[in-house]
Amino acid sequence: MAYTKSVPRIWRERIRKYRLLGGVCNDCGKVFYPSRRFCPRCGSGNVNKVTLPRTGKILYFTVIRNAPTEFKSFEPYILALIELDNGARILAQLTDIDLEEVYEGMPVEAVFRKYKEQGRDGVIEYGIKFRPRE
Amino acid sequence: MEKVFIVGIGATKVREHWNLSLRDLMVKSAIKAINNAGINKQDIKAIYIGNMSSGYLQGQEHLGALLATWLGIAGVSACKVEAACGSGGAAFHQAFLAVASGLYDCVMALGVEKMTDAITSDVTSALIMADDQEYVAFTGASFVALNALIYRAYIKEYGVKQEDIALFAVHDHKYAVNNPYAQYRREIKIEDVMNSPLIADPIHLLECAPIGDGSAAIILCNERFLEKKVSDQEGVIEVLSSVLATDIISLHDRDTYITLNATRVASSKAYKMARIEPKDVNVVEVHDAFTILGVISLEDLGFAERGSGWEIVREGEIEIGGKIPTNTMGGLKARGHPVGATGIYQIFDIVTQLRGEAGKNQVDNAEIGLAQNVGGVGGTVIINILKRVR
Amino acid sequence: MSINAAIVGYGVYLPVYRIKDVEIAKVWGRDVRRVPIKEKTVPGPDEDSLTMAFEASLNALRRAKIPPIEIEAVFVGSESPPYAVKPSATVIAEALGATPKLYAVDMEFACRAGTTAMGIVIGMVSSGIIKYGLAIGTDTAQGRPGDELDYTAAAGAAAYIFSNPGKDTIATVEGTYSYVTDTPDFWRREGETFPRHTFRFTGEPAYFTHIIGAAKGLMEKMGLKPSDFNHVVFHQPNVKFPLRVAKMLGFTMEQIKYGLLTGEIGNTYAAASPIGLANILDHAKPGERVLIVSFGSGSGSDAISFIVQDGIESRRHLAPYVEYYIKRKKYVNYSTYAKFRNLLKMR
Numbered sequence: 050m051a052y053t054k055s056v057p058r059i060w061r062e063r064i065r066k067y068r069l070l071g072g073v074c075n076d077c078g079k080v081f082y083p084s085r086r087f088c089p090r091c092g093s094g095n096v097n098k099v100t101l102p103r104t105g106k107i108l109y110f111t112v113i114r115n116a117p118t119e120f121k122s123f124e125p126y127i128l129a130l131i132e133l134d135n136g137a138r139i140l141a142q143l144t145d146i147d148l149e150e151v152y153e154g155m156p157v158e159a160v161f162r163k164y165k166e167q168g169r170d171g172v173i174e175y176g177i178k179f180r181p182r183e
Numbered sequence: 184m185e186k187v188f189i190v191g192i193g194a195t196k197v198r199e200h201w202n203l204s205l206r207d208l209m210v211k212s213a214i215k216a217i218n219n220a221g222i223n224k225q226d227i228k229a230i231y232i233g234n235m236s237s238g239y240l241q242g243q244e245h246l247g248a249l250l251a252t253w254l255g256i257a258g259v260s261a262c263k264v265e266a267a268c269g270s271g272g273a274a275f276h277q278a279f280l281a282v283a284s285g286l287y288d289c290v291m292a293l294g295v296e297k298m299t300d301a302i303t304s305d306v307t308s309a310l311i312m313a314d315d316q317e318y319v320a321f322t323g324a325s326f327v328a329l330n331a332l333i334y335r336a337y338i339k340e341y342g343v344k345q346e347d348i349a350l351f352a353v354h355d356h357k358y359a360v361n362n363p364y365a366q367y368r369r370e371i372k373i374e375d376v377m378n379s380p381l382i383a384d385p386i387h388l389l390e391c392a393p394i395g396d397g398s399a400a401i402i403l404c405n406e407r408f409l410e411k412k413v414s415d416q417e418g419v420i421e422v423l424s425s426v427l428a429t430d431i432i433s434l435h436d437r438d439t440y441i442t443l444n445a446t447r448v449a450s451s452k453a454y455k456m457a458r459i460e461p462k463d464v465n466v467v468e469v470h471d472a473f474t475i476l477g478v479i480s481l482e483d484l485g486f487a488e489r490g491s492g493w494e495i496v497r498e499g500e501i502e503i504g505g506k507i508p509t510n511t512m513g514g515l516k517a518r519g520h521p522v523g524a525t526g527i528y529q530i531f532d533i534v535t536q537l538r539g540e541a542g543k544n545q546v547d548n549a550e551i552g553l554a555q556n557v558g559g560v561g562g563t564v565i566i567n568i569l570k571r572v573r
Numbered sequence: 574m575s576i577n578a579a580i581v582g583y584g585v586y587l588p589v590y591r592i593k594d595v596e597i598a599k600v601w602g603r604d605v606r607r608v609p610i611k612e613k614t615v616p617g618p619d620e621d622s623l624t625m626a627f628e629a630s631l632n633a634l635r636r637a638k639i640p641p642i643e644i645e646a647v648f649v650g651s652e653s654p655p656y657a658v659k660p661s662a663t664v665i666a667e668a669l670g671a672t673p674k675l676y677a678v679d680m681e682f683a684c685r686a687g688t689t690a691m692g693i694v695i696g697m698v699s700s701g702i703i704k705y706g707l708a709i710g711t712d713t714a715q716g717r718p719g720d721e722l723d724y725t726a727a728a729g730a731a732a733y734i735f736s737n738p739g740k741d742t743i744a745t746v747e748g749t750y751s752y753v754t755d756t757p758d759f760w761r762r763e764g765e766t767f768p769r770h771t772f773r774f775t776g777e778p779a780y781f782t783h784i785i786g787a788a789k790g791l792m793e794k795m796g797l798k799p800s801d802f803n804h805v806v807f808h809q810p811n812v813k814f815p816l817r818v819a820k821m822l823g824f825t826m827e828q829i830k831y832g833l834l835t836g837e838i839g840n841t842y843a844a845a846s847p848i849g850l851a852n853i854l855d856h857a858k859p860g861e862r863v864l865i866v867s868f869g870s871g872s873g874s875d876a877i878s879f880i881v882q883d884g885i886e887s888r889r890h891l892a893p894y895v896e897y898y899i900k901r902k903k904y905v906n907y908s909t910y911a912k913f914r915n916l917l918k919m920r
Contacts, residue, residue, distance in 0.1 A: 111385075140435045
């Protein structure tokens, strides 16, 4: 499919995907990822960009045993809803972890990793994953 | 606003239709609905087609003109409506608006999905498009996985045993046995569910609606058309309300995961518009793409207190003869879930009940029915409330 | 022009996975008592030389205590870039937040590229072209399965931020020397997955000649002798070579102890001697003199002499020590290693 081979699509999002660039709403106080023009909770345009902390904890997790095609070779892997230290929440893969190690509340830290490749001869898509924090 | 009536329904069985293409399925259900209404195909002035993934899974878009061509009524107003798994409900909503506005006398809402031509991992890729491609699909999330997170949140919040939630699948299968349109017409036991393989922990295979092909169609019209063109005035159903609401598309941006806010918003509006309360509903179709969604939906629709949706399942309240008969034709789990068509199948099933045509699954004196169709992880919810008026 | 540069930040990164040489030996039927090292690092399936370089750079920035935008040069030395054509430096810089006013390039000189990147940044800082520059050595080295290199080729990264010496400086650069000849002891042709090497030829004419040439060259140039240094680190393809070259040059075990890590982590190629240097800095005291001598096949060696400054005391705890990464480990068996390293034929 076209979208899985698009370089501009990846390029355009690179800063937010590489740097945990989030937003904070000056009206309702919500901190969110990624940054955007309007607060997802209250709709306010009074938002600022903020670099989110690289540490947090796992709220909920699941093990993906039947992955979308592009992630098939990584099965099984853990997907987690993570709350960062300032309250922002992010969905990300866990890495450097065995399936039996993960638990709700586990402290984690952000790492820069490869998410997928646009085929063997295509570009590599990098982003933030999380690993257990000692 | 004009009153809107349902005068015809048609559907294919949900299954792996190796011999039928996307267009074959559409034409088949359309003709069945037209015949069921006893009208001419030329009477239809507009068609709204609910479909999620024809582009990705079939390489086919532009379903409006495609169906108009293959149905032999090119010239008619027709287009696709997409809201992920809520596409069917959204298409019905558009059809409702078209008649209610007074613009068209008679329209068709049709849902279709042709999934089984693709390998499972490609279907998984297609379904996750229901969420944010850049910040959710990018992480390798599957649609099952997102619902698994909801499942975990619910279990943690209310301290419920998984068996009590998984029971929803057993419920659905029991009623699919008597539904000739259902994909899985066999009963299953809770042990079968709990022993089936994990897809995304804690969700087991038998807690997930299956992949299948199908198409269903509904003919809607106004009162004028009903009086003039419809010969059979028995079993006429009125659409009391049709409401679509959205929510923040991705879980991580929401403040809560154990309730689908769009269900609450859409249903409270729909009850108001229909001038009824939850207790007035005789039969309901909830969008149980996963067992947990069935449980949460019972709560969000006002049929159970928060955190007790699973109890009313366990206590038999959602059985035929119970307080709120639910998914009496098999639901998404057993009737089947050809995603973009599901919202239309739900209307088909409710109409079948309200007309008294549900056979062994008939709910006595069913007069008012409600269908809840969900797109994504609750990013879109459509509530349609129907009533038998003749 | 004299050198006017100092390390103001340094950081390393090692993947969490390890494989024991004994495990590799069992697969290939080799005498488990005759393996070159104890164990080596293995990159995870979502890691490459670029992602490791980023993590090491983040640690260097933590110690440098500067906003990433102040970095004006990113030089990445590696023989295992994820792309044959397309720089890693740009991705690393973008992820760190150092773009776009930036000198950035990838460099290749086998295991020597890390120190060469350092040398260039030292030059740019000294000349006043830039204020802060980042030099990285990073590799996810590949050995042909069963080959001698399969037992040692490891993964790791080290990053150094240089600037003009100031009050919080970690170590000032005292002198540099480079020694290069056309000596092909190890190479990998374009399009080939694995490198080739020349067995014993890689010893005397390559490794020893160049390391000794650079080390002696620097000491002669600076008027220094081995005993003037508190610590020394040599490139370490195995444990034997650096020990022998230290002896040949007249260095003691005491001087080499912090810098020699191959036995525990394997040969991290372009990151090998820079990671050794980082471990020295983790332990060194202000005023101590440190020598690093790299070696890259092809062949060449860089020798750089540093004087540790007071800043080390207040900065070294700002990022994880080398020892933290060495101790943080998960063992994998050869099958998992083969899967992680894409050694299984999938098509």
